[in-house]
Amino acid sequence: MSNCAIVGINWGDEGKGRMVDLLTQSYDVVVRYQGGGNAGHTVVNEKGKFALHLLPSGIFRDGVVNVLGNGVALDCENLWIEIEDIRSKGVSITPENLKISDRASLLLPWHRDLDALEEARLKDKKYGSTKQGIAPFYSDKYQKKTIMAGELLYPERMQAHLADILEWKNLILNRVYGAEPYTMDQIMAWLNDFGEKIKPFICDTGAFLRNAQSEGKSILFEAQLGSLRDLDYGIYPMTTSSNAIAAYAPVGSGLPSAPMDQVIGVVKAYSSCVGEGPFTCEWFGEEAEKLREAGGEYGAKTGRPRRVGPIDIVATRYGVQCQGATDIALTKLDVLSYLDEIPICAHYTLDGKQTEDFPFPAVLGDAQPVWETMPGWKCDISGIRKWEDLPVAARNYVEYVEQQIGCHITYVSVGPERDSIILR
Ligand code: GDP
Numbered sequence: 001m002s003n004c005a006i007v008g009i010n011w012g013d014e015g016k017g018r019m020v021d022l023l024t025q026s027y028d029v030v031v032r033y034q035g036g037g038n039a040g041h042t043v044v045n046e047k048g049k050f051a052l053h054l055l056p057s058g059i060f061r062d063g064v065v066n067v068l069g070n071g072v073a074l075d076c077e078n079l080w081i082e083i084e085d086i087r088s089k090g091v092s093i094t095p096e097n098l099k100i101s102d103r104a105s106l107l108l109p110w111h112r113d114l115d116a117l118e119e120a121r122l123k124d125k126k127y128g129s130t131k132q133g134i135a136p137f138y139s140d141k142y143q144k145k146t147i148m149a150g151e152l153l154y155p156e157r158m159q160a161h162l163a164d165i166l167e168w169k170n171l172i173l174n175r176v177y178g179a180e181p182y183t184m185d186q187i188m189a190w191l192n193d194f195g196e197k198i199k200p201f202i203c204d205t206g207a208f209l210r211n212a213q214s215e216g217k218s219i220l221f222e223a224q225l226g227s228l229r230d231l232d233y234g235i236y237p238m239t240t241s242s243n244a245i246a247a248y249a250p251v252g253s254g255l256p257s258a259p260m261d262q263v264i265g266v267v268k269a270y271s272s273c274v275g276e277g278p279f280t281c282e283w284f285g286e287e288a289e290k291l292r293e294a295g296g297e298y299g300a301k302t303g304r305p306r307r308v309g310p311i312d313i314v315a316t317r318y319g320v321q322c323q324g325a326t327d328i329a330l331t332k333l334d335v336l337s338y339l340d341e342i343p344i345c346a347h348y349t350l351d352g353k354q355t356e357d358f359p360f361p362a363v364l365g366d367a368q369p370v371w372e373t374m375p376g377w378k379c380d381i382s383g384i385r386k387w388e389d390l391p392v393a394a395r396n397y398v399e400y401v402e403q404q405i406g407c408h409i410t411y412v413s414v415g416p417e418r419d420s421i422i423l424r
Helices: 016-026 076-088 109-125 134-142 149-153 155-176 184-201 205-214 246-253 285-295 313-323 333-338 392-405
Strands: 003-008 029-032 041-045 048-052 065-068 098-101 219-226 262-268 270-273 307-312 327-331 341-350 353-355 368-375 409-413 421-423
Touching (some): 003 016, 003 246, 003 313, 016 041, 016 219, 016 262, 016 409, 029 205, 048 076, 065 205, 076 184, 098 184, 109 134, 109 155, 149 155, 155 184, 205 219, 219 246, 262 270, 262 313, 270 285, 285 307, 285 333, 307 313, 313 341, 327 392, 333 392, 341 392, 392 409
Parallel strands (some): 003 219, 003 262, 029 065, 029 219
Antiparallel strands (some): 041 048, 341 353, 409 421
């Protein structure tokens, strides 16, 4: 029996899906514990190439039970589209291998509307939202103004609860934003369509997980996004609206007292960032374009070009600390093979002084990168599977990062495929 969280150390898109897909071979249950369908976990395995948005990445493994925990933003419409899409590629998804927490709150159509309306109101000060309704959803959850998935099982009570919420929500839609109000018929039609479709998957996943735990099953907890987008510890307000850190895994999964035996932090061998906000190590122009091309850095959900730059030691060290990582998986080392020299954002300067500490969000935009370089290896490493077979320059780079961030790099990934991995 063991509990392991797989989390992002940086801004997201570190390759968490790829690591969960690999490691699920040793786990019985995989739980997504926070975030919504705005994720894009890319998984490449013998069944094909997939971009998972809300479904846990254990969905491809026979015998693994996947859970959407109470901490997720449950958008029935997009989840159903995703289930149909993955099924059409030959993957079986049934109430046996997918369980949705009855305590997960529902992301409703007006959350997406409000996300778009607020981004439009903000104009050039927008947050760069994926407009999937995540921020309005979590605001409503904490205001106790949405419904839980389990309420779908009690239609009459749900309808009465929804009528109260609708009245309040229409005031905001109409009087704050001047948008069309919703009718009860509209929202019930949506729930009768998509809510009904996911109903067979809804159950008391807390009871299921407690049972799994008492039977000695191994549980993997999967995060969306990374430390720097965590609501409390990230670059607020350019964060997501939930807690992506491992400490939240027990709360958002349905096993509030579960200790984590292992926290695997996923770090990319360089940096990428989707959306707005300070990004100290950012590259621009031709060198950014080359790195973006080499790494295929375009959003899995939106197709947006990601902002890119060299690895950021200051941000990564902070991310490791926030997560309490016990191990690191360093991904996409192969992408750096084209470079003569490997650039590193080794420190920051702030107010004319060098700093190793990640600055407070309000002044992060003033921080300047201090660059260092290490020799490149200039050869294809994607076929290498043993640490000692990596070129010395590549090993030196991994060891340097490890020493700087203060956590053992246990996995080095050299390609997107399941087996393109070096275990140290
Ligand atoms: P996630 O949201 O953290 O799962 O990350 P994404 O799926 O958004 O981004 C990771 C991307 O990198 C995906 O396209 C993966 O297939 C790909 N990938 C993951 N690990 C490696 C690797 O070691 N090398 C290469 N070349 N690609 C990788």
